[in-house]
Amino acid sequence: MESSHHHHKRNQIFLGTFIHSVKLGELQYMHDTAVCVDKHGKIVAIEPQCDLSNVTEALCQKLSWDAHDLAITITKEGQFFFPGFIDTHIHAPQYPNVGIFGKSTLLDWLNKYTFPMEASLESLPKARRVYTSCVRRTLAHGTTTAAYYATIHVATTNLLADLCHAMGQRAFVGRVCMDSADVNPAYYRDESADESLSRTRASIAHIRNIDPSYALICPILTPRFAPSCTRDAMAQLGALRCSSGLPVQTHISENAAELALVKAMFPECGSYADVYDKYSLLGARTVLGHAIHLTDYEINLISERGAGVAHCPCSNSALTSGEAPVRRLLDAGVGVGLGTDVSGGYSASVLEAVRSAALVSNHRAMPMGKWAETPAEERERAKLSVEEVLHLATRGGAGVLGIADRVGGFEVGMEWDAQLVGLGLVDECPDECDMRDHGNVDVFGWEAWDERVAKWVFNGDDRNVKKVWVRGRLVHERK
Structure with missing residues (x-):
């Protein structure tokens, strides 16, 4: 059983959009952001507003990480990371x-x-x-x-x-x-x-x-x-x-x-x-x-x-x-x-x-x-x-x-307990398969981010939960 706890022991970088609550009633939206999570599942660095295409090398240098032994997860269009x-x-x-x-x-x-x-x-x-x-x-x-x-x-x-x-x-x-x-x-x-x-x-x-x-x-x-x-x-x-x-x-x-x-x-x-x-x-x-x-x-x-x-x-x-x-x-x-x-x-x-x-x-x-x-x-x-x-x-x-110092948001020093949420983007001509797989939330592309979040809250379900991590370990993935 122990071995299953070691498959995630790599440094990880998460890239894209992150949304979390900073205080009661206030969500923070972090776009083009890189979050670095070490082998123990802890957030060790957050780089806001960076060029995602070439940030990895700089971050590895800064953290003395081996760029070859690294897991990278990038949000696609319509996706965001949210605390678990x-x-x-x-x-x-x-x-x-x-x-x-x-x-x-x-x-x-x-x-x-x-x-x-x-x-x-x-x-x-x-x-x-x-x-x-x-x-x-x-x-x-x-x-x-x-x-x-x-x-x-x-x-x-x-x-x-x-x-x-x-x-x-x-x-x-x-x-x-x-x-x-x-x-x-x-x-x-x-x-x-x-x-x-x-x-x-x-x-x-x-x-x-x-x-x-x-x-x-x-x-x-x-x-x-x-x-x-x-x-x-x-x-x-x-x-x-x-x-x-x-x-x-x-x-x-x-x-x-x-x-x-x-x-x-x-x-x-x-x-x-x-x-x-x-x-x-x-x-x-x-x-x-x-x-x-x-x-x-x-x-x-x-x-x-x-x-x-x-x-x-x-x-x-x-x-x-x-x-x-x-x-x-x-x-x-x-x-x-x-x-x-x-x-x-x-x-x-x-x-x-x-x-x-x-x-x-x-x-x-x-x-x-x-x-x-x-x-x-x-x-x-x-x-x-x-x-x-x-x-x-x-x-x-x-x-x-009593664990607010460890989980609940994205800050350096906290543990990576997170979900990758994906909302369905409606193409120009939606076909049936498009509707079937992406869940109940239809995003047309003109919605502001707070509107997307509201659509998720009122229409979302487990089809929108693409991946889930606890302490940096991938514990659920929707194939």
């Missing part, structure tokens, strides 16, 4: 259920579709099929980093980590902790808090063994959500977080029935966010899925603790959970990334989450229900632009996961 997408919230074992949510809301859906599927993934052959297809599919959609919830099973959670490592996806892999006998089904839960912790430690040890520096695969502590864990388990997980510095992922404030359940189960805590805070689970690199129905007090607490939110618009629409107040979170200084939330969400594509995030924010701007009294300017502010949602999909997610 970061999925901050996805359930790998639920991948077979994408699109299946019936008429249900969160708690019924867990019992009808989710727990039976997750429980069945104790089987190694079944888990291998499901996890392999999940990682392949997400890579094909340009997801270079994924924060995965696995299941309660150690062996198959470890298998997911192994598969991500072998296939080259950057991943946070969490064994799900759920030991409450009151909330979890008898057939799918940890027997006790101690058992929950010892299984979690076993999975952490496995990941440390395959990737000692967590360069690609990192463990993430994963209490499913407060009601699924006993106080003992949460206290032990909080202590483990404090001693290990590992990130945490969980769910918060997704649905009204869930809020009532939390209130009934934790009467000693003033709010849902307080539950996590009380058990030392709220801090930098805590990723809170959904965060739809938070109070202002909770938003401020989350901001003070430096925790982040995984916004999952597709899932929130599919399960009628609600519309997350993304602008309010951002205004309060809370970091926000995007999650597909497979399979509450119906698609493993972060680009689908990007367009849903834009539409859901538009819904928040419309004068309906309790919003009708809100002043129009304030409602208008709820809207997220194309540039903003693309920021959430890249740098926003990197910030939430």
